[in-house]
Amino acid sequence: MDFKLNDEQRMLEETVGRLVRDAYGFETREKNRNSALGFSTEMWQQLAELGLLGVPFSEELGGFNGGGQELMVVVEGFGRALLLEPYLATVVLSGTVIDRLGSDEQKAQLLGSIIGGEQRFALAAYEGQAFYDHTQVTTRAVANADGYLLNGSKAVVLHGDSADQLVVIARTSGDDGDAAGLTAFVVAADAAGVSRRGYPTVDGLRAAEISFDNVQLAAAARLGDEGAALPALEAAIERGIVALCAEACGAMEVACDQTLEYIKERQQFGVAIGRFQALQHRMVDMRMALEKARSMTILAACSLELPAAERQRRLAAAKLIIGKTGRLVSEEAIQLHGGMGMMDETAVSHYAKRLVMIDHQLGDQQYHLQRLSALLAVDDDVA
């Protein structure tokens, strides 16, 4: 697929490329990963100063007014460096829900604080029993004289442990699995009744189990109309899928490069192991997988504004392919590195872990295969 960047997109690509090259080497990442927060607040400030935290938001709010392609270009750069900072949680997922549902005043305040780097957000949407079904919500917000009383819990909230604010999806009416009845609220992470248990995830990021025990919310904490949050949540997940696909492409590219470098250097049986044709074939398979993944990512990034049926099909297909190719590239990278590929000290092991976990975020291969089959079946029925 031919995809040429325009001037603005090239500028974004160069900005991110320069930043991660200058400030995000493997050793710096390791230091930040092992810090209490699990990432660097200085890097977060740099992202704000460079305008990168405003990429998807309107110019009136101080953003870049970027679409799927701009998001792709930026996050692919982050994927090359395995950026640890909560861009997906704050800008992509929480930011999209606020952007879609917030009043002008809420958007100016909340998105303003994201763009400026003053506050970090986490999207508390999925629950332990849900298995990617975002309508399986048992967390409830019940209206009372002061606003709403929030009760329930959320599982594996990405960067939920360090967020200043949580965008919480709660049920204000209906039952588990109902599309209607979901409402979004902005909840201060330190509000009375909020408890968080943070932990590192397999891929070196952070997440939290969060529970809400009689948390009193003001009526102004609600984003949008009562019971109508689902389309905004789905838009956030779709943008999140584009971001994950792009991140995977960046990570796969580096995993391929590092593997090629390794097999050219590693001497065995008196020659560099890269001289063996069997390994060259495997290297070619990795590169071809990367090209396929990149084509699907471009397709997904260009599809965010399409009508629902076509958009959903393309995003499900892209996430499915990314899951498959990410798995192949990460497993091959480790195999070709031999024992070295398993070591914490070897960068490629971290690329492999992130690629495997990208498959699990926002729907794994099995989930998107089933979704794609169902979406195609709907079309067959119509035909």
Ligand SMILES: Cc1cc2nc3c(=O)[nH]c(=O)nc-3n(C[C@H](O)[C@H](O)[C@H](O)COP(=O)(O)OP(=O)(O)OC[C@H]3O[C@@H](n4cnc5c(N)ncnc54)[C@H](O)[C@@H]3O)c2cc1C
């Ligand atoms: C919503 C959610 C998001 C997650 N995001 C991340 C992440 O970003 N980074 C990270 O490192 N880890 C994440 N995890 C954790 C990760 O998916 C699993 O903990 C890990 O794959 C468990 O591996 P296992 O081989 O021990 O168990 P498995 O055999 O993989 O699974 C054990 C049990 O957990 C269930 N399960 C596994 N993964 C999921 C999932 N993603 N959603 C729902 N149920 C699941 C399985 O169905 C099974 O019942 C997430 C988990 C959940 C529930």
